[in-house]
Each structure stands twice: as C-alpha cells, then as structure tokens.
Amino acid sequence: MTVNPREYDADELRELAGVESVDEGSHAAAPRRKPDESIREQQFRQLLALQSERQQLDRLSKPFLTALPESTLGTGLADEWLDFLVHVGGHDRAERAVHYYRQLRWITPAVEAELHVSIHQFPEPVHDRSLTAGDHRLSLLYIATLASLRDPSH
C-alpha cells in the first residue's frame, strides 16, 4: 500500500464523480499522460511544425489551413483544439471563433464547415468565458501545427 498522494487513480475518481472516461468523452484526443510525456508530445509536435515551416516558408500564405489532416495525429489534434475552444467558451463562442478565423482567412470555408459539425461533440462546460487574445494565439498555433501535418502533395 502507498499513501503517496501523487499516485492516486484519476480514472477511479472520474468514475466516482460519474463523469465520462477520458478515453471516450470530451478529452478523447488527449489521453491521460504524465507531465513528462506531455512535454515530449508538445516538443514532437513543434518539431514537426518547424520542419514543415522551413520546407514551406516560401509557400506560406493565407488561408493557412485549407483542409484538416486525415491522419490519426491530425484528427486527434483537431479534436483537442475544438475541445479547448468549447471548454473555454462553450458551443456558441467556439462557433463564432471558428467563423472569425475564416474571416481572418486563417482557415477556409470548407474547414470551418467541418469544424462546425464537430463542435457539438463536446459537452458544454460548467464555467465558460469570452475567448481572449491568448486563446486565439493558441488557436493559431493549432492551425499552424495542423497545416504542418498536411501532406505537402495536397
């Protein structure tokens, strides 16, 4: 037996609270990881983005994201992005944000339509708030990363 409070079972707690398991629910794209693993994952993604950016520097133009990547990593990342937007602002604000990104020509109308369909897969949060500049910056990072995951031949 250990009483180390850092070694508790988060899945058991979620079950007790009657909330959806992270593997099936709102957090499907980001399974439970230790902080170190999360850091590695972020570094991996940023490396991918950087590598792609160097290759495509001369071709970087608006709209940044013309289609969502079809790979598992790509769809997972897109879900994680939408989960973030909905978790912060709720369905309505997430929809308005995606529309705003289209107006800024960060994404194409086709991407907007695809994202709109997926937004309602995520539950409304208990607390919500307006999106801030910091949230939009994070969205831009998601968009850049998603763009970097696109097959350059498309």
Added chain:
Amino acid sequence: MADDTDDGAFDGSSDANEVTPVGVKLGSTRTVLQYPKDGEIETVRTLTCLATYEDALTGEEKVLYGEQAAQEFPDTVEFMLRSGLPEDDDRAELAGKFFTELVRAQDIPEGSAVVYAIPTIDNDEGLENLTEVIENSPIGQTLVRSFPESLCGAVPAMGDGLEAIDEVFVAVNMGSTNLEACAYRHAEQLEPFSTGAVTGSEVDRRIANAVEEETQGRVNIDLTTAREYKEDHGDFVDFEPFTDVIQQPGGGSHEFTIKRSVMEPLDEYVDEAVEEIANNFLSELANTHMKPYQIALGKPIALTGGMACIPGIEDVFEERLSEELDRDITVVAADRPDLAAAQGAQRIAAKLADNL
C-alpha cells in the same frame, strides 16, 4: 463539535451499506475528521499534537492530544507533523499514538472507508512513515485511499458534489508548512508544485518578531500565541488594533497594543505567495501545458488551507495575482477553507463506500 456541512445537495453519507465513509486531513497544525453520525456530518477539528505523562497513582503512561495537550503540557507537547509528514521513527510513533487516540475517542467503526488528504511533499521517508501510521490505524479496514490535499480542498470550493473532478482548474493550498499548487485536468494532476518557503508557520515566526519590535523589546510571545494573534485578529477587510496583557517576571502586568505586527507579516505572505504561484508554478505550467493553462486561468482558482481562513485573503490574493499576471483572475474558496480538505476527502470516501 460543529456540524459544518448543511448543504442538502450532497449529504456525504452512505446509506446503501454500513461502511462509514471518513475524510481525514492530517495537517501539521490541525487534524480534521469528517464522518456521518446520526444522519449528519460530524466534524472533528483538533490540534495535531500529543503529550504523554505518567499517572501518579498507577505509573501508567497516559496520553493527551489536541487542545487539551497544548494547554496542560505547553512545555512538552509535541507537534509531530511539523514538517507536514512524520520525519523519523519517533515522530511516526507519536503520530500513530495521536491518530489512534483521536479516532478511538470518536468511536468510528473499524470497517470504515477512509480517504486521506495528504500534502504533496517530496519526502519518501516521511511518506513511508505516514503509510505505517495509516496502516496501523484502527480505522479504514474496508478501504483506504489518499489524494493530494489541494485536490480534496478544491472539491467543496468548486461545488456541492464532485464537480471539481470533471473540471480543468488550478488549486492553491495555503498550509502551515507548505504552499501547494497544482493544475487538475479532469482529475489528472498537472505540474504539482510545493514550496516550504512561504508558509503559515513562517508568518507566525514573523509575527512573534514583529511584536517584539513593535513593543521595543518589552514583549516576547511564543509561536502558539503568534498563531492565535494571526487567527483571532488577522483580517484584510477590517483589521482593528488590539490590546493584550502579559505578566511580568517580577510581578505585575504589562498591557500593550498591537497595530502593525499581525498585518505586515500577512501582507508579506500574500506578496510572496503570489510571487511563487505566478512566477514559479504558473510559468512552468504555461511552458509545459499551454492548453490547460489557458483554460484553467479563465476559471476560478480554488484556494484552500488554514491560511485561506484569514478574512479577505481571497480578494487580496485575487487582486495581486491579477496584477502580477496582467489578466483578470477569479479566486474561490470553500466556506471553511480549513475544513475543506477533510470535507472533500469525505465526499470521495462516501462515493467509494457507495460503490462497494
């Protein structure tokens, strides 16, 4: 003892079976127990200290704990969890005696489900010693779990049930011996942080020094008195200077008034806590977990622990942290931040008992 749980949304009891769900916070200054008794939640709050003495008639060793031990044996009373965990075998033995005496006095059934709220301190030996204390305790034969104090404390701050488990939020526990912070993402802990540099005990020490200075060396108070000054008079909303009297060694008494010695150390404490949380904990969280950082900082930060009981500290902390981070932060606390960890632990224990 006071019944501090009167919300109807979650009564914390476990009627489906006879297992008593108990929440325990073994704190360095105070220990809190919560469990259902006669259909209501019973709260036991006592000083985490023990004194032993020999019975003059039988020669037997007698044990006293809590306020009675502190009052009757101020010179020999032992606070065995001063650093948050029992540091050595002697303190582990004392902690075991203390806890056994405490739970026996409450008559809690052995076959209970017990959840402990424990500070997240990097001290393997201390944790091993605490494990021994818990394993040898007379309760928890049915089930034992332990969770971080900051998570348990956030449970009553975030709602009437276990809403905190499904949230992404930051919890800050202002304890006597450490300042603990952690971001939680649907119950998963991200970036647990703990420091022994900003503590309630340090505030007590500074109050004792400040009293000596404010009275031009005429008054020396011990740390227990300093803690009582802090708890009884510390107030960020409506502090009023107060008067106390000491007995002079050569007879007679000396009356003195305290104007600055309580609030200045408390002010410094909040500044230092804000500095630690903003520049050490949150900056690391932002670096490693960008998305949870963005989400959590837009939501209320849960403030718990004994220091969070100082009236108005919630608003002052909120204001100064907002200023430091240059963004609007909201802070929430449970009605009784000092009981919150045990209350949250009890709610988890009740759910566990229901599921047996």
